[in-house]
Amino acid sequence: MIYTYEAAKREALEATRRAAGAEVSLSLAIPPAGVAADLAIPCFPLAAALRAAPQEIATRLAGAVKLGPLLESAHASGGYLNVTFARSAFAAGVMGDLRRLGDRYGSNDAGGGRTVVIDFSAPNVARQMSVGHLRSTIIGAALYELHKFADYRPIGDNHLGDWGTQFGTLLYAYHTWLDRAGYERDPVGELLRLYVKFDAEARRDPSLRDQARQWHLRLERGDPDARRLWQEFVRHSLAAFQQIYDLLEVRFDYTLGESFYEDKMGEVIDTALRAGVAVEDQGALIVRLDDVGIKTPLILRRSDGATLYHTRDLATAIYRIRTFHPAKILYVVGSDQRLHFQQLFATLRKLGFGDVDYVHVDFGLIQLPEGRMSTRRGRVVFLEDVLDEAITRARRLVEEKNPELSEPEKDEVAGIVGIGAIKYADLSQNRVKNIVFDWERMLALDGDSAPYLQYTYVRARGILRKAGDHIPEDPFDPGATATIPEWALITSLGKFPEVVQEAVQAYHPHLVANYLFRLAQVFHGFYHDVPVLQADTEALRRSRLQLVAGAAAVMRIGLGLLGVRVPERM
RNA sequence: GCGCCCGUAGCUCAACGGAUAGAGCACCAGCCUUCGAAGCUGGGGGUUGGGGGUUCGAUUCCCUCCGGGCGCGCCA
Structure with missing residues (x-):
């Protein structure tokens, strides 16, 4: 199966290739933050084959491309051909992927059962x-x-x-x-x-x-x-x-x-x-x-x-x-x-x-700060002690942040958060680098840490519960693609499947961790700026609920791939 | 001595060969009568270890030097 984001990329590449009218190899890039486009195709490598300046090529291609249903426009910017997605169709596609696949969203068939x-x-x-x-x-x-x-x-x-x-x-x-x-x-x-x-x-x-x-x-x-x-x-x-x-x-x-x-x-x-x-x-x-x-x-x-x-x-x-x-x-x-x-x-x-x-x-x-660990010389930090300390610290924090939870629930959350923090601290960085063990860093519960990601799930679930835990299946309202936070959330959700694919190919779980952190940042921004339950129209409300549900699902699935659980409250 | 890996902001880390190198922590200044402030917004901060090279374009690829880690015949 082909995910919407992948389909949009292929459309962009195919359209450009056809417009170029020659056998050219094309690459794709993500435009920097300030540029209003969703994909970019650098035209510099085409200069030799097409015997023209990159800027010219980009301009010519922008005029010649026939866009598919997932693309809205293509325009030249310097030596780049910048492509923007047809927001409504793209959002509908991503929401469709999410609804159809549920807990399997992001999965792929690369292994073929091997x-x-x-x-x-x-x-x-x-x-x-x-x-x-x-x-x-x-x-x-x-x-x-x-x-x-x-x-x-x-x-x-x-x-x-x-x-x-x-x-x-x-x-x-x-x-x-x-x-x-x-x-x-x-x-x-x-x-x-x-x-x-x-x-x-x-x-x-x-x-x-x-x-x-x-x-x-x-x-x-x-x-x-x-x-x-x-x-x-x-x-x-x-x-x-x-x-x-x-x-x-x-x-x-x-x-x-x-x-x-x-x-x-x-x-x-x-x-x-x-x-x-x-x-x-x-x-x-x-x-x-x-x-x-x-x-x-x-x-x-x-x-x-x-x-x-x-x-x-x-x-x-x-x-x-x-x-x-x-x-x-x-x-x-x-x-x-x-x-x-x-x-x-x-x-x-x-x-x-x-x-x-x-x-x-x-x-x-x-x-260790003093050098290599050595069991023989007693220079060693036991895993059990680290896990216990993580749970203890998480437990203290739950007590402080959410005293009204029941005692058993506090214990459960402390376990999910504490153990999650340990796992995430390791999985969020490239595995090839040495790590100098540091209690504070490994047990961090703020910043780029598991609790930050878990908290996005908790916030999303909070909204969904208030909406009666019913996720609307309406056609996605184009109005809910309009603002920066909404669109950022939609594209972020759409990228998840290819992140999974890359992580498997490269044996690099940290790619998933980095992605989820970015998704969490985007979601927190969305949460702050975009009203869901109090949206101006019912159609907007229902579509934004789908976005919230999508964010919750991807966060739960993605953290699950890292072996990190999510709590309902924390 | 030989081989492999690493070197990015004060600290810890990101960045398919692509546009102005981004986050977190720390520091400073703001935001709770709207869905949970474990949150959000803004600010200062960089010759990407040094020097060459390849390329339209290098943090990324090649060479070299420096620094750190690991390994190099009866441990695992």
């Missing part, structure tokens, strides 16, 4: 989640929703770090320094203490690392005691993670940790050997990647026979391909693992799994 596996969150067992895990979890969840909205079949898989040498250190530390009472009280807290303790002790006595390695090998070989304890660690951790996922309202289709692939790595190694992709080197088994421009080889098996996360990621990818038959696999993992994924993807292609589109959706690290 499967996309999204690997996200993936915290390490036996450690609390820190704010560092926030990005993967939230960006991954947003990409999940965005892909679903673009007619993909997303499969969310939480690839838990529940295997590897770290468990050797943990098992050693457990047997050496365990505080039994502390473990009973707070298992994950005690495991973290042991983890930190081991690191400190091993600095003094490196031989501890050998002992840890022994424990790791015992675990990999199926030693019953090691297995039993390991399972216990995983169970405690999962319970702790689940509390956070519940708060964040994030769900997964699968939680297949690294350990799930324990028995699938042998086959991978055999395959790689038979295919001649893997070779022995210094006792280890490696895959050379120089031929594809990667100097560092991927290590499939250590010289002591143990597997590595490379091996598990390889087995994981192959399992996913065989089980789910995905068109794409997304890895929502920090940019510090770039090389790892380049190696992984290159190796998969060498092994004949080149039909899948592998994407490392990377993002910058969250750092």
